[in-house]
Amino acid sequence: MLQKESFKVVGLDCQEEVGLQxxxxxxxxxxxNLHFEVLKAKMTVEYENETISAEQIIKSVxxxxxxxxxxxxxxxLIEPKxxxxxxxxLLMTILSGxxxxxxxxxxxxxxxxxxxxxxxxxxxxxGSFIAVKAFxxxxxxxxxxxxxxxxxxxxxxxxxxxxxxxxxxxxFSLSVFLEHMTLNKAxxxxxxxxxxxxxYANVLEQGSYEKKDVYKVKVGDLxxxxxxxxxxxxxxxxxxxxxxxxxxxxGESLPVFKTVGDTVFAxxxxxxxxxxxxxxAKSQDTVLAKMMRLIEESQGKRSSSEKWIExxxxxxxxxxxxxxxxxxxxxxIFLGHWFMWxxxxxxVLVIACPCALIISTPVTIIAGLTAAAKFGILxxxxxxxxxxxxxxxxxxxxxxxxxxxxxxxxxxxxxxxxDEKGLLNIAAALESASTHPLxxxxxxxxxxxxxxxxxxxxxxxxxxxxxxxLIKGEKFWVGSHRLMHEKKLETPNMHAIALQLEDAGxxxxxxxxxxxxxxxxxxxxxxxxxxxxxxxxxxxAGIKKTIMLTGDNTACAAAxxxxxxxxxxxxxxxxxxxxxxxxxxxxxxxxxxxxxxxVNDASAMVVASVGIAMGTVGTDTxxxxxxxxxxxxxxxxxxxxxxxxxxxxxxxxxxxxxxxLVKAVFLFFAILGEASLWMAIASDTGASFIVIFNGLRLLKx
Numbered sequence: 001m002l003q004k005e006s007f008k009v010v011g012l013d014c015q016e017e018v019g020l021q022x023x024x025x026x027x028x029x030x031x032x033n034l035h036f037e038v039l040k041a042k043m044t045v046e047y048e049n050e051t052i053s054a055e056q057i058i059k060s061v062x063x064x065x066x067x068x069x070x071x072x073x074x075x076x077l078i079e080p081k082x083x084x085x086x087x088x089x090l091l092m093t094i095l096s097g098x099x100x101x102x103x104x105x106x107x108x109x110x111x112x113x114x115x116x117x118x119x120x121x122x123x124x125x126x127g128s129f130i131a132v133k134a135f136x137x138x139x140x141x142x143x144x145x146x147x148x149x150x151x152x153x154x155x156x157x158x159x160x161x162x163x164x165x166x167x168x169x170x171x172f173s174l175s176v177f178l179e180h181m182t183l184n185k186a187x188x189x190x191x192x193x194x195x196x197x198x199x200y201a202n203v204l205e206q207g208s209y210e211k212k213d214v215y216k217v218k219v220g221d222l223x224x225x226x227x228x229x230x231x232x233x234x235x236x237x238x239x240x241x242x243x244x245x246x247x248x249x250x251g252e253s254l255p256v257f258k259t260v261g262d263t264v265f266a267x268x269x270x271x272x273x274x275x276x277x278x279x280x281a282k283s284q285d286t287v288l289a290k291m292m293r294l295i296e297e298s299q300g301k302r303s304s305s306e307k308w309i310e311x312x313x314x315x316x317x318x319x320x321x322x323x324x325x326x327x328x329x330x331x332x333i334f335l336g337h338w339f340m341w342x343x344x345x346x347x348v349l350v351i352a353c354p355c356a357l358i359i360s361t362p363v364t365i366i367a368g369l370t371a372a373a374k375f376g377i378l379x380x381x382x383x384x385x386x387x388x389x390x391x392x393x394x395x396x397x398x399x400x401x402x403x404x405x406x407x408x409x410x411x412x413x414x415x416x417x418x419d420e421k422g423l424l425n426i427a428a429a430l431e432s433a434s435t436h437p438l439x440x441x442x443x444x445x446x447x448x449x450x451x452x453x454x455x456x457x458x459x460x461x462x463x464x465x466x467x468x469x470l471i472k473g474e475k476f477w478v479g480s481h482r483l484m485h486e487k488k489l490e491t492p493n494m495h496a497i498a499l500q501l502e503d504a505g506x507x508x509x510x511x512x513x514x515x516x517x518x519x520x521x522x523x524x525x526x527x528x529x530x531x532x533x534x535x536x537x538x539x540x541a542g543i544k545k546t547i548m549l550t551g552d553n554t555a556c557a558a559a560x561x562x563x564x565x566x567x568x569x570x571x572x573x574x575x576x577x578x579x580x581x582x583x584x585x586x587x588x589x590x591x592x593x594x595x596x597x598x599v600n601d602a603s604a605m606v607v608a609s610v611g612i613a614m615g616t617v618g619t620d621t622x623x624x625x626x627x628x629x630x631x632x633x634x635x636x637x638x639x640x641x642x643x644x645x646x647x648x649x650x651x652x653x654x655x656x657x658x659x660x661l662v663k664a665v666f667l668f669f670a671i672l673g674e675a676s677l678w679m680a681i682a683s684d685t686g687a688s689f690i691v692i693f694n695g696l697r698l699l700k701x
Contacts, residue, residue: 002032003049006072007058012041017067020137024064028052042072066136089129089177096126096170104163115162122166123153126173148321148349155328155346156677159339167678168350175685197266197288201232204276214283221279227272231264234286235277245269247374287631320667324348327671340673347670350680351663361652364695368648371698376631377641378615384627387610388645392589394543394638395582395604397596398550398557401614401635402564403525405597407441410506411522413497421451423511423519429454430467430478438507441523442478466509476513484510489517505552505559524559530636532565537639545589549578549604578604595638612638648698655691662687 009021018036021043025031030051035044045057058069103118127150134146149172156165202209204222214232217223225231227242241259246268255271258264264277266286283289328345332338365382372379379385399405412420428446431439432455446453456469456476465486466479477483481498484490489512490498498508501522509521535546548569550557557571570581578594582604585592594601594608602625605611613626614633630637666683669675 001049002046004044004046005054005057006042006044007054007061007069008072009041009043009061010068012036012043012067017065017133020065021061021067024060025057028057028060031057043069064136064139066132089173092125092128093170093173093177096122096166096173099125100163100166100170103166107163119162119166123169127153127169129176130169130172152346152350152677155342155349159342161343161677164343164677168681171678171681171685175681175688197283197286198230198232202226217279217283219279219282223277223279224274225264225270225277226274227270229270231266231268231270231277233266233279233283234263234281235279236263237261237275237277240273240275242273242275243271245271320348320351320663323667343677344670344673347675347677347680348667350677351666351670351675351684361655363692364648364651364655364698367695367698368644372641372644374699375637375640375644376634377637378629378631380627384610385645385648387591388593388628388642389649390591391543391593391610391642392591393545393547393585394538394593394595395578395585395608396546396548396564396566397594397601398548398552398560399525400597400633401595402531402548402560402566403527405525407437407507407523408526409441409445409521410524410526411501411520413520413522414518415494415520416516416518418511418518421449423521424449424451425454426471426476426518427478427509427511427521429456429471430459430469430476432456433459434467438509438523442509442521474513476511478509478511481508481510484512484517487512487514489515494520503555505556524556527560527563528633528635531563534635534638535565537636538642541639541642543642545585547581547585549573549581575601575603579607582607595635644698651695651698655694658694659687659691 009017012018012021021036022034025034025045030048031045032048033046035046036042037044047057054071058071061067061069099118099122103115103122106112106118107115130146130149134150137147149168153165153169156162156168197214199214200211201214201217201221202224203212203217204224205212209224217233222238223232223235225235231244237258237260239260241257243255243257244264245255246265258275263280264270264275265288266281266283267288281287324345326345327348328342332341335341365385368385369379369382372385396402412423414420414423418426424442424446427442428451431442432453434440443453454471456471459467459469461467462477462479462483464480465483466477468475468477468479470476477487481490481502484494484498494510494517497520498510501508501520504524506522506524509523511518511521538546545568546566548557548561548564548566550560550569550571551573552571554571557569561569570577573581578601582592582594586607586609591609593610593612594605595612595614596602596605597614605613605626610628611626612628612630615629615631628641662683666675666680670680
């Protein structure tokens, strides 16, 4: 039976270690798939538990690679304790640096023998960690960077370059330590969302609120969230009201006021007042937890850039090693000066280390995914982070995407002695028990206007037409244009007004009694704000075509298309028609996005190059269906997404070109004899830092 298990691998800081793990495990019977997250030092193994166990996997890695491993769920048990265990590499590196410094001073004063002793101390202290990893790599016939360093140090000693050998060992050890610290910084930045949700909740038990582990809080429990606290789990407010900072979840810059009936999300910050809430989701099922799971899973969906870099590095390293052998062993056969050319070959060997090249892309991709999540955009992997920059056309669904998906009263037209509140009073009384979308629109407007809603008596539904009933003993009705016509109460003026509203895509609701019509209510779905600005910004971002695809009638579609500013629209479409439209767009524009609600547009979103869902703050359907989810249904984030995708790719190629240029320059100077071993290590270390921090800049945007 196939099983998937995750492990914490201490010291998993570079793709070199990943390669060694793969070589060790993939040759084992029963192991089918491996996945690594370098920034979390996490390894996930898919294996057949009847053939191999988790304990055997741990033992294999520890024996054959020398790296300490434990189950991911027990990773807190292997945190190093004590100065030596926790800071051993740092202490050894400091000792190595002191030894080489004192040794250099002694050599300058003529005490060469004593200086060499200190150089040897420097090599032994800093090189202890390097030699161990090199040993395990050689056992698997892998020439990784640790093997390259050991060969370089031994070669330098053979040609009597003691100080150079010590300098290489010290600088390489220092670079690995600093790289490890840099990656730890990246890990802290990227996992910062995990700290948003507190570890406890104030739960009502036996009449008082008691602190309780958040993992033990159940759906339906009553909790208290005090001002200055983060919400522990998703819940609905049952008493009180306060402003909440939702920026970690939705990317909204301003606090949002929430009161009775509103949902609050785990990880959001309560700014003002205490509120009482009823829990709606367990800690592992909150919107924040879903976001974290999505970010973790997205790291496994590697971008084309990551795949390209890995393939390139697998070719690059052997080629440079071959070049080093030519320089150090072949050239002196013809030109003589063996020590000089061997030294130059060792410098080339050191420069061959591809760490800066390999690490730059995954760091940038994960930083890009995390920055987008902070902005309220969830992206399912590096491949979908790259694609928005290529988009040439975007198709939008109408209802719930370009509009809010909730009908509302747009106009109230009084035709008799009733004012707006009077008309709303009659309509709300008759519709008070209805759940029809038009009825809800009437009731919402009545509440907004402060109308005291009565309940009509003897209410009768007129199927497909409207409703009638008694209000204070008098008979009134609310109905469609058709009902108004059937009752023969419609005047030419009323008919003209109704037709004008219907042509604009509105539903017309008449209010009257058996003698006359008192007024008309115009109801339509409300367009989202800033639509035209969004379309303009998309054009500036490089989008050539925007279209709307809807199953709604032509009049409604035309009205929303005009308000939104899309280039073209198609109405009365079935799901398969939307798929056909997307395929036609792809044939012309190649890269096309479909933006929808994640339910009705699922088939079109799958066919599109990128499916983008309106998230309604993290609904399961939207997150599962789409490649990218807009957590707050905010279309203004689309232009940012495209610019962000372009920025990520710019940084990736900046890093790749920079790393290659540094190596090319030093290779040139190494062959000419103008570069030393310690200069080669310093350049590789510097390049690694620069590309890492360049990628992490995305987190500060």
